[in-house]
Amino acid sequence: MATTAVATPVVRENYLNTNYGIKSWLLTTDHKRIAILYLISITLMFFIGGFFATLIRLELLTPQGDLMTADTYNKVFTMHGIVMVFFFLIPSIPATLGNFLIPMMIGAKDLAFPRINLLSWYIYIVSAALMIYVIVNGGVDTGWTFYTPFSTTYSNTNVFLAGIAIFINGFSSILTGLNFIVTLHRMRAPGMTWSRLPLFCWSHYATSVIQVLGTPVIAITLALVAIERLWHIGIFDPKVGGDPVLFQHMFWFYSHPAVYIMILPSMAVMSEIITCFSRKRIFGYAFVALASIGIAVLGFLVWAHHMFVAGISAYAALVFSLLSYFVAVPSAIKVFNWTATMYKGNVSLRTPMLYALGFIGLFTIGGMTGLFLANLGIDPHVTDTYFVVAHFHFIMVGGAVMAYLGGLHFWWPKMTGRMYNELWGKVAAFLIFAGFNLTFLPQFILGYTGMPRRYHAYVPEFQVLNVLSTAGASILALGYLLPLIYFLSSLRNGPIAGDNPWAAQGLEWKTASPPPTFNFEETPVVTWEAYDYEDLPKEVPVVS
Amino acid sequence: MFSNLPLWPSQASSLSGNVDLLYIFLILVTGLFTILVFAVVIFFAWKYRQAPDRHATQIEGSNALEATWTLIPFGIFMIMFVWGAAVYMRGVQPPPNAMEVYVVGKQWMWKLEHPEGVREINTLHVPVGKDVRLTMISQDVIHSFYVPAFRMKQDVLPGRYTTMWFHATKTGHYHLFCAEYCGTLHSGMIGEVVVMEPNEYQAWLSGNVNTGTLAMSGEKTFAELGCSSCHRSDTQGRGPDLAGLYGKPVALDNGTTVLADDNYLRDSILNPGSKIVSGFKPIMPTYNGIVNEEQLLSLVSYIKSLSQPQQGQPAAAPASVPLHTGRTQAPSAGNTKVK
């Protein structure tokens, strides 16, 4: 059959069709292509991490450790944590959406250091490959927290290589952050002042500050663990007068702010989606922007609230508890401002908005339960139990992953030029929200009744709640598989989206979808405030 | 409730009620605000849902509102902090004269030693209505001693003693969990705390084979290791006299002062060169690798007992401690510090 599939002249040149072939992708310095490379790699890591999560939930269906051995279970939850935290959540929004959008949002042709951007992806790939090698070769069983002296002396698994993998991965994160900071300072288009900057950029700026200042510390800490394993002696070794609690200080100095590396970009996405689907400017722009910076700074002052029962002094516990309450304030400010943004808006509940509203709900619960853990009276009882597990999953999955999916839906037409199926999008959003709550709400009760985390087998009285949790997880898994399917299918079958399918404000919508290689035909000049929806269509259009 | 669906842990210590009250307060306050946020979000999404005739009103923001929702949460947070801090400070300071139990954690079991010399594994018997202080150390990795019914948890570290105390209020059997991930059988490092009536407890104690109190075995170790040849009560000793040492400040030769607590005693046995008592020479050899954690505990217990009132005399501990009455030895390991 003769085909007439000849490229019609209507198809404009864009970053996807400008050239083809593996080499043009692997050697690209285009931030948009690098974002796509990241998107593919972190999606792979997400499903690897999700596979381990499935195993965990299946094992916990029954109180006896019957599905796998204790050692296997310990490796499974460790690798779930490592893969999800270091290889999915931390790069998730910044390296994909941030990478793709920041230059466009500020009217630049690319990030300040395109080759370093590519380098950071390669570093990520090397570290991820090393981690997968570790997983295939027996795994690691220290928990993602690598607490000494278990990790340095007592574990018989591949702690050394896992530590090195995360060490390497850190540089990928640092280089991304460095690139963003310089880009935001030096590459803004004429007229794009700081007060006109989209809040997406503000939040990513705050994220980058944390990446640049925090990540080196986890790198040196894990390097010390790795050296201690090789050398059989080290500064965390109590036998020579070392203090294992010092490891925890150094670990959490990064790993607590790392939570904000995950959540600040989610807040970045929120501000864009909520304004667009309410057709309104953001309520209290300056407060939302400064709250991001406030979180980045205060986030570094609270790390020892992970260590209230670890043997730190009571006075240190008081100081860190107090500071932890401080950091809750800017997060609360953000939630209130997003809510207020909807007031007197013209709210359309399209898929990205559903994720955004889901985010507000789940993040609020996650944040509120954080107040319990910052509380010195309650934390000694609930720390290291499922209460903590539930709390940080509300932040990292209910918050960060919801926002990541919301952002993907929002900018999918920009990235690919195609629209996904709206009905399936809504179905998936509801499944994820329902499945998530069913999975993690019972874990709060489990935690307060005393089920410790990282338990392979548990006492029988905890079974009912665990069964509920596993049931929720299966709904959640289904919810996560759906977008994979309809996104892929939209690449071929989705309707052409057009340059600005949501009639959204922001420079990224003023160029073609997908954008041309250098983003704009000519450097834009910005004369308007962020989220100036006054003169845009009063409704979100429907693409079909 | 269903027997296999506990929604609330049992309350069995003097702390449980305080923690639960605070917990309920937090649930009410945060629940109220969570419902408020949910309600407002849902209300706005419905009230301002997309309609053909609706035009969004552009609103810049409101400093008054921002101030309100900054200051009100902040004020509430401070109430939470202060209340929590009060509960916590009570929870970390063991009352004087608490009966003392020593805990050694190892992969994957709990070893517990009563001052009377009774040893148990994975089960801790304690009398109801009495302050119990645990001095804990790990032989290998970090563990965490967790009794949900007492609302108490404390990490057990290698190389350093940590302390936890409780006052059981209800007899019964309660879960004891290891809450800090410690390797293969972490989830098997569980046991129970048995809270008994004091007289039952007494009966239980005397029903157990007893090789002498912990302090007595410490004294034996002290002699066997030859410690007594230098640490003597007369002025001939090449090492400091240990009688009455515990709980007192010690002047060091570098001009600083340390408190002679459990950790100091332990360090001085394992790393004698690091803190030299003023006026003495750094000649003591290290006992690192020679004595194990249990022997160390017995030595510490013995040295503590040297700060107790003279043997044979009635213990200075209040009469409400019937535990030691009638016993010939009164080296109560309770931390009656000599002030």
Next chain:
Amino acid sequence: MSASTTEAVAQHSLQHHFSTMEQQRESTTLGMWIFLVTEIMFFGGLFTAYLVYRLAHPDVWEYASRHEMEFWLGTINTTILLCSSLTVALSVHAIQLGHRKLCAILLFITVLMGCGFLVVKGFEYHKHYVDGSVPGPWWHMHVERPDGSTMPAPNTYQLFFYLYFVMTGLHALHVTIGIVLLAIIGLWAWQGKYTAEYHNPVHISGLYWHFVDLVWIFLFPLLYLIAGK
């Protein structure tokens, strides 16, 4: 070099996504400074550990520094690094004025001094190895008692030496990276890759070398000069 060639080199050196040379120069300089800040935090982990353990074991630190550190070798190395910072600064100055060969020669001198630093450090490490003050299986260090006899050093002494080796080792690694970097940049400068208009790689490599110097400026008193004799 004629004005038009210089112009061409400058044009060629401007990457596509920057509008002006000035923007490019400011961006790369800022990028390097941010990288140096990450380096501060990288060493910061070790300095924190140093601080904690020094406060916990002041006597160990004092004794080890007084009796085991090679005071004069440390001083020589400090001198070498301070001088090498001067040569790097002068090389940047030379290229700012367009003296390509002078710039390259000064960079090569810096490289030689860097190598000299590593050689001296090697002698020190060897000395510690012979003395048994390398922690781990090689450890057989002895300390002197007040009466002049010796006894095996308490275990806590290993903490000092562990930190000493990790800190100076990490620093030496940075020196090595700096040597390689400056050698390459020197070679390129010799070949005429940089001009008075475009020489930012020389500048930011110089920043890196100064940072290596800065770390040593603090390591020197913290490891070698603890106790007054």
Next chain:
Amino acid sequence: MEHISHAKTYWVVWAALMCLMVATVVLSRVPMPGPLNTLIALGIAAAKATLVILFFMHLRYENYTLISVVFVAGLFWLLIFFGLTLVDYASRHVLGVPGH
């Protein structure tokens, strides 16, 4: 545009650095009470570092408020790290309860 300082400046700064080094070496040999030796040594190190940063690294010349902020932020974060870690270590014995 980029500032070009006089070559003499670099030599003067270098001379100052060498003087400071001699000073720190000599002063370290003088026994002083308490932590004074350490404080003086660190003070001189800070002075040396300042000279290197301002002159060799051109911070003084570049119109770089931004770079100063970046650098000072780095130092500030280092101080957070030191300070809050020390809050724990410095108060470990205050309560007199091992582990708290």
